[in-house]
Amino acid sequence: MRERKPEGVTLDVSSTQQFKTIGIKVDFVAPLTVDAITARALLAQVLETSTEAYPTQTALSRELSRLYGASFGISVLKLGTKHVIRLTCAVVNEKYLQNFTDQQPLFEQAMALLKAVIFKPLMPAGQFDETTFNQQRQNLFAAVKSLDDDKQYLANRRLQELVFKDEPAQAMSALGNMTTLSQLTRADIAETYRAMLANDSVHVAVIGDVTEERVATALADWPLTDRTSDESSPYFDWTAQDRVTNAEDVAPVVQAKLNLAYRLPIYRNDADFLATTVFNAAFGGTPLSLLFTNVREKASLAYYASSSYNPYSGTLGVQTGIQFKNRDQVLAIVAKQLEALQSGEMSQSLLDEVKASLLNARLAALDSPQRRLTGLLNQQLTRQRLPLKEWEAQLAAITVADVQRVAQQVQLQATYCLHGGDQVAE
The missing domain is CATH 3.30.830.10 (Metalloenzyme, LuxS/M16 peptidase-like)
Structure with missing residues (x-):
């Protein structure tokens, strides 16, 4: 036995x-x-x-x-x-x-x-x-x-x-x-x-x-011994700062790196987790996003502009590569994209396109053994196991109002710019 x-x-x-x-x-x-x-x-x-x-x-x-x-x-x-x-x-x-x-x-x-x-x-x-x-x-x-x-x-x-x-x-x-x-x-x-x-x-x-x-x-052939099961939460909960921290450094770079950090207190086990995933995709997480479209494509103010969401630390990050002289313009237009989502200014077509891209990414992950293995640790740590059909149904049900509700919880915490120092921001 x-x-x-x-x-x-x-x-x-x-x-x-x-x-x-x-x-x-x-x-x-x-x-x-x-x-x-x-x-x-x-x-x-x-x-x-x-x-x-x-x-x-x-x-x-x-x-x-x-x-x-x-x-x-x-x-x-x-x-x-x-x-x-x-x-x-x-x-x-x-x-x-x-x-x-x-x-x-x-x-x-x-x-x-x-x-x-x-x-x-x-x-x-x-x-x-x-x-x-x-x-x-x-x-x-x-x-x-x-x-x-x-x-x-x-x-x-x-x-x-x-x-x-x-x-x-x-x-x-x-x-x-x-x-x-x-x-x-x-x-x-x-x-x-x-x-x-x-x-x-x-x-x-x-x-x-x-x-x-x-x-x-x-x-069973491995000499693993009993150890205390770790029931502690994997989520890092933290309190937002009262004011935004701004910092910059000079380095030998041709392209300035302007990054922003936000608190987004929604974690993987929260009811709004999937809506937050949709929000991030619409804000800056995909080529369909507002940041990509409006900061990079339309305004031509950035070589790249994207956002990333960490559901374990409740953080949202924005990463941009810019000309340093455009820093203030970029900060303003990034803030404008967030304010649009916070006001519910999101077209149904963008929502549909973002949800379709997330579904395609989820289906593509099923063809990757490594991504599926990684997902199993996430499930183990969070005790969240949602079958594909249920996930797909929840994704389809997300509305502009859901995205707006998530966006309204986003709080800017810090900005950082690494630049060459040879130009003055306008």
Whole structure:
């Protein structure tokens, strides 16, 4: 008889013959704390590159090649109040391989590989291999620095620091920061690793031509122990600032980056979540949007203009690339688009087009194994599972008044401009 699944470990299996591959995702989920972000990011780098059985990246790459070109990777991300270390692996379904002769199916071999990565890292004498540790710390240094070379990313991070100046964990990149990284030791990472194994909630998701029993049998071989189920909310709730914070920096950029941050206190589990998704698509989230049409196309004031909505942190962001001399004009026209939606000035044709684009995007996601796996973690964290037909019916029912109600809750919190400093805003 198969052993029970440990407490704090969940399993989602999407059995389908739609794909020629089998995708596996393992998420280790912990509370988001400023002290742990950098250490967990470095841990992910170290785990991704070596195990006892495959002590070098070359050895690990050879094993992936032996598994008929399997893909594998580890990443980190922030979701509201949670920090996630995510392992992904995808293997071809061997029934599509003419010359497959292995005694063990590729899915079970992939699960064995993930088991080796998670539970048997290269840790001589209980510490991570020194050469691997030093190399991956340098690689993470380079990755963090390269992010700052992306000026739009840098502008957005500066904006988050303005909004969450009293909440450093929310402001910080999922990769952490260089100051903390320079101070981390092998002992720190070993402690972080043991804490992850012992305490993190674990969410395993598989999609492909496999049964839930087959997946559960493979998972039962993993030495996962009981851990306390994390029932805390993934949503970061915060209080709006009384006044708008404005800041700017000068950098060697040809195109100024003007970003705006708003509080939008509607989360994934709220009744207005889908209406908020429609609002964002109409405001700046699609090429049909008011920002794209009126700021970029009609007024020709921006190289790009878009908005993004985060349902875990209750935030709305606007990102633009502009000529610095046009900053005040852009701020005014962005405000005008928001005011239009707040006043209910939205054509039925725009609403219909936006809803059609969201439906098409949802249907397209069904053809992506990785997007479907990602959606399963969202469902697990939020306990929101809405079948496609119900989602489609709710989307169809959204009105201009629903979008207006959402728009009226949007509050500007901060603006940030990164510019070349050689022109004066008019």
